[in-house]
Amino acid sequence: MNLKAESIQRFSLFGSRVSRDARRLTSIIAAAVALTNLPMLAQVDEPLTLPPREFRPADQLYSSQRQLTFLRLPGTAPDYILGPGDLIKIQVVDFQVGDQTLRISASGQVSLPYLGLIDAANVTAEELENRIAESLMEKKLLKEPEVLVFVQEYMSKPIYILGEVDRAGQYTMTQQLYLMDAILLAGGLDLTAADRAFLHRRQLSALPLSEPQLAGSPSLQKPDDVEVIEVNLRPLKEGGMVTPNPLMRTGDVLFIPEERVDIFYIIGDVNSAGMFQIPVGEHLLASRGIAMAGGPTQTAKMSQGILVRYNSKGDREEHPVDFAAILEGRQPDLEIRPDDIIFIPGSRVKTLGYGMLNIVPRLATRTVVF
Numbered sequence: 001m002n003l004k005a006e007s008i009q010r011f012s013l014f015g016s017r018v019s020r021d022a023r024r025l026t027s028i029i030a031a032a033v034a035l036t037n038l039p040m041l042a043q044v045d046e047p048l049t050l051p052p053r054e055f056r057p058a059d060q061l062y063s064s065q066r067q068l069t070f071l072r073l074p075g076t077a078p079d080y081i082l083g084p085g086d087l088i089k090i091q092v093v094d095f096q097v098g099d100q101t102l103r104i105s106a107s108g109q110v111s112l113p114y115l116g117l118i119d120a121a122n123v124t125a126e127e128l129e130n131r132i133a134e135s136l137m138e139k140k141l142l143k144e145p146e147v148l149v150f151v152q153e154y155m156s157k158p159i160y161i162l163g164e165v166d167r168a169g170q171y172t173m174t175q176q177l178y179l180m181d182a183i184l185l186a187g188g189l190d191l192t193a194a195d196r197a198f199l200h201r202r203q204l205s206a207l208p209l210s211e212p213q214l215a216g217s218p219s220l221q222k223p224d225d226v227e228v229i230e231v232n233l234r235p236l237k238e239g240g241m242v243t244p245n246p247l248m249r250t251g252d253v254l255f256i257p258e259e260r261v262d263i264f265y266i267i268g269d270v271n272s273a274g275m276f277q278i279p280v281g282e283h284l285l286a287s288r289g290i291a292m293a294g295g296p297t298q299t300a301k302m303s304q305g306i307l308v309r310y311n312s313k314g315d316r317e318e319h320p321v322d323f324a325a326i327l328e329g330r331q332p333d334l335e336i337r338p339d340d341i342i343f344i345p346g347s348r349v350k351t352l353g354y355g356m357l358n359i360v361p362r363l364a365t366r367t368v369v370f
Contacts, residue, residue: 080175082128083121083156083250084108090132093146101152114141121156125149159248161186163256164193177248179231180241183256189233194259195280199229201252262338266293269300269346278338285333287326289342299346302327307334308341 082088082104090100090112102110108121115135120128129147136145157173159182166187179199183189202225229246233256236242248254262278271294278284286307296302302324309317323344325331336342 080124080151080154081157082123082125082151085155086151087153087155088120088125088128089150089152091148091150092132092136092142093148095136095142095145103153104156114139125151157250159251160253161256162253163197164190164258165256166190173248173250178245179248179254180236180245182248182254183236183242189236189256192258192261193233193237194257195232195234195237197231197233197254197256199231199246199252199254201227201229201249264289264336264338264340264342266290266342266344268305268342268344269297270294270344271297278336284336286321286323286336286342287333289336290323290327290344296323296344297346300344301346302344304345306343306345308343309337310339 084104084106087101087103088110090102090110097113100110100112102112104110104120108119109117110120111117112132115132118128118132118135123131126149129149132147132149133145136142136147151174154172154174158170159173159177160170161182162168165183166189168186171182171185177185229244231245231254232243259280262280263275264278264284265275266289267273270290273293276289276292290296303322305321305323307319307321309319311317321334321342322331323342326333
């Protein structure tokens, strides 16, 4: 009995001690949480301050209230000029006549109920809205008409981009386009594009141009009703702007001809053997061509070079050339022609090089190596 009572007494003391420790730990945790949240609790009583905002009247944000209309028209430029063939939707707010979807006629007019014929060509959508609103007020149909004009289809301003571009074809101008914009609209220039293009600007009454006329130079004879503008594309290829860069007009035809890429080959003991382009309009000499290939290696036998050339009949001709004498100035330099093959033998690749002379094709894929 005494042992049992002593055990009960010890267990009670242990339980009371654990309870006191638990209460103490709870108090410590509560105090820590209170201290942690003290800055947050202190901010509750602080007034909420917002950065000041400037409010301006609508007439200060926009030069005209009508410009708000175009902010609700995705893909429509405020300065687009309507023309024959365009499909437009005319909406008059709180008017008994519903929405009207009309195509501008060849004479540049649309017919509206209660108003009759309205001139809709050679004006912007905003100007047409104002014109219809003025007619409604003149006829006393509405006091303060709210008119909205939506362009559904752009058909009045086609341009044609032909030749060496990524996506040649017909395009419709929905806003002002410069010639460079038109080229980018067609996907940009191809690698085979020439350094100059021809912009043919004709009247609506002019007959369609033939392919020789499209590819012709401005110096050639041309119809009286067609103006041909020669455009230099070289700056565009070098990251600059085309010159000139005129505004495109309705019916313009931009033709970018293909430029034949003249190539030659250098194989054998040179640092960068391969296929290279002959610069347009330049006479390329053999010494410069070897330099384009990185120059000869240490094992190259320049005095035992071979020039493979095809004559006008397509026959293959091989000519021994002392390229060492050419580089040293002891012999005159020779001009490289399209499809020439220059072989520089060496101790390691002499046999292989002679074999390569028989497998290099006469005409290669137009891959440009600079």
